[in-house]
Amino acid sequence: MALALAIVALVLAAAALAVAVQVLRRTRARADGSDLPGDVVGLRREVAALRAEAGLGFRHLAVVRYDAHADTGGHLSWSLALLDDRGDGVVVSSIHGRSEARTYAKSVATWKSEQQLSPEESEAIGAARA
Template identity: 65%
Template sequence: MVRVTFLVVVSLLVALAALAVAGLGLRRPPRGAGDVDALPEDVVGLRQEVAALRAEAAGAVRHLGVVRYDAFAAHGQDVGGRLSWSLALLDDAGDGVVLTAIHGRSEARSYAKSVTGWRSDQPMSPEEEEAVASAKP
């Protein structure tokens, strides 16, 4: 009986000591908290990968603008249906292309104009300018 009591007391003391150690560990902030250098290697690698993906995505076509219109309505021709369109396809820097398709009764014409910095070296129609403006964030 004395031996069982002794084992119970020792077990209680060990449990109390374990609780005390665990409590101290919870109170202390993790070593290097807030310090980027203390982060595990895989987190730093993930951050670098995200930065590389963001840089790569900056050159991707991300800004679109579409304008549909009836190109010949002002010239007395009734083509109807707003079949003509201008489409701006641009990246974050405003570089890309404006594609235009003008549909008439008997023919269709297509144009492509390069865009750099949200502007084109070639003269743009009002519809093309509107497409670029609508693509701009």
């Protein structure tokens, strides 16, 4: 009786192994994607294109708040860095005074600006990059 059960178990295990091998042969992924239906390959290309395009959006952001003048308080002045994955974008600063506020924008390319940056603007770019 035990021998009969062992033989049945062995036959079932062999059958399960054969089925598993067949499933693996059908689902084994190839590097070129040739095993996939055409719409899945197209979707992979579209996802890759969207990822590349997303890198051009402003994904690195940072704000630095500070007191621009000794006679003002509350950290009402600020510098905002808006940069993409390559470090291209803009840094915008608003300098708050007692009776007025001025806003400036400076272009940034590869994490640097051709215009002279204030320490706070440099800090904002550094924080955005981190």
